[in-house]
Amino acid sequence: MNDFTLYTPTQVVFGRDTAAQTGALVARFGGTKALVHYGGGSAVRSGLLDRVTASLDAAGIAHVSLGGVVPNPHLSLVREAVSLARREGCDFILAVGGGSVIDSAKAVAYALAYDGDVWDFYCGKARPAKAVPAGCVLTLAATGSEMSDSSVITNDEKPEWEKRGCNSDVCRLRFAVMDPSLTLTLPAWQTASGCADILSHTLERYFSGPETVEPTDSLAEALLRSVMDAARVLAKKPDDYEARATVMWAGSLSHNGLTGCGHGVPGGKVGDWACHQLEHELSGMFDVTHGAGLAALYGAWARYVMDADYARFARLARKVLGVVEADDKKAAEAGVERYEAFLKEIGMPTSLRALGLELSDAQLDALAFNCSFKGTRTIGSFKKLDRSDMRNIYANAR
């Protein structure tokens, strides 16, 4: 087990009708005036936003609101929110929505505690030292942003729309209100994409390298099995509260750091993240749903890297995917087939074509060019991948 740190300070309030506790939670964590940040109209139409602001009123918390956060949230809206929050003297950022809204709120929280340009944190020019307190009312189980140290923002002010992430414990939310019943009516596509994203967050850490780490690996395998079982239930019965609750809670645990403890570089990077980075370019260029993009790329990535350590893939196959096969290479291959069969079962694509993308050779080149930062970086830790590897994986995923 490698040395690690874990910081999960987020107060989790999980269950039915928990949105009513939002105001009291903002007060508990020192907020007096909140910027309520949200996305499209669904939080308004469902009445959730009204319930949240009523809860703020009841707790004596003043508030202003700014909606309009889109999937792959934009830097320009972050700037607008920062201006509003500064003008109005907000001391707490409250995200009401899914991962995009929370990521945008984290960027706003960074910016309010920084004199420079918040993009500095995303382009790697500076590290955030602090942030204004933030919390969320979660409406979607997918990104795990409600407990993670991660925020991903798309710079829509640049012609190439760069999508970049910033990871720091500084932005961990003070609280996360999670009511699975808010997700009961989510469309099947969004539900399955969320499950694929959650599974990927665990898999990325699982494939930090060839090493085994207990109890971390066993916990990861338990989460994978639970999410796969629940995803299968939801494909048939979308309003199953237990399955919704399983997915929502597993989503937080899959990305709060728990499944990486003892893996990776001490004090440094934990997880492989090649699939995520390959997908970021894809969704940056084509605006595909993140989880579906991950699903489309996984098989091509796994088959391309598994020769670095068949035993690791074989363990996953046996412990999670029901493979009974003594030979590691065969078990590893069978495991990828089983996982792809599962993805299809819940309606996810396992190729770019199934995702609706017919990519030209020039487009593959462009994806690999961008993902490799013009050929200047490698990605992955289970197996290091350079620009030509990236192109091969994109091509194999066609």
Add this chain to the structure above:
Amino acid sequence: MNDFTLYTPTQVVFGRDTAAQTGALVARFGGTKALVHYGGGSAVRSGLLDRVTASLDAAGIAHVSLGGVVPNPHLSLVREAVSLARREGCDFILAVGGGSVIDSAKAVAYALAYDGDVWDFYCGKARPAKAVPAGCVLTLAATGSEMSDSSVITNDEKPEWEKRGCNSDVCRLRFAVMDPSLTLTLPAWQTASGCADILSHTLERYFSGPETVEPTDSLAEALLRSVMDAARVLAKKPDDYEARATVMWAGSLSHNGLTGCGHGVPGGKVGDWACHQLEHELSGMFDVTHGAGLAALYGAWARYVMDADYARFARLARKVLGVVEADDKKAAEAGVERYEAFLKEIGMPTSLRALGLELSDAQLDALAFNCSFKGTRTIGSFKKLDRSDMRNIYANAR
């Protein structure tokens, strides 16, 4: 899944030589003068205390020290520590030791933020509203106190030496420094007792009731398997770093609330805790090692309560204990036998006699009388147990 809250704010710093980070951590969490609280001479003799105070010096943290914490820590020493900390103006409590030292430090932290008598929180007269910040350098994997909301103190000022617990998120430590290499030289008895305690913290929550909860149950089963495997390794190879690390980290996860999420009464009690309460009386009266006491009682408890829901015990038997048996009742019984065989394998007692106690009928009466608070309370949630049930279990454990 029942509604739940989870609050695990403790910054975990895990790995080799992490004690050197203590001073910086105290500073990060606002401390300027620390009361260093510890137990017997081992922290002194090993040089750990010197390394910790050197780290405090390097970070510019002033400090005073008070040792002498004993297993089943005493209220009188808590009071002495409070006087010292008040006199010296300490604003941070630093525990260097195992669960007893941490529990004592938590009591000191409560007391320093309270005008009344700190025993109020343990006898149930008052609920703690706040506490002075506290952290720890952990030297023993067992109680999980480093991340738990729990503190257990023995009132040595009363003739009957009442041992009582207080649970509150208020006392969760700001940080926990965990270096498994500090535990490499622990005697076999203490190691195995620690493992038995850790397993029990998961089992108590697992048996909150008959309900299944995912992903919680699968996570709990993963932890149980990991700890059992590591305990077997340590019985033969006490200086195995990986196994020590597994046990230490699993110990924190088994008692920080993770394995109870969605079980139990929303907003109320999670877990059965009958074994713990039966054992508290035992160790209060005879000063036995807590984990060994739990091991001695488990089989008698399990066989007494399993008719409340054989299926729950059967799941444990199949998922954790390798039982292959279709009939739930038979699987449940086989599971208890397997668990007792495991306990024996690591050198733990599975009866009171094996624990060195030859109890008279009068002593059984006294234990049940005390554990039932003179017949005024029941214990357990998987199956409610009254005074006569408690006496039966003690008798069956003889």
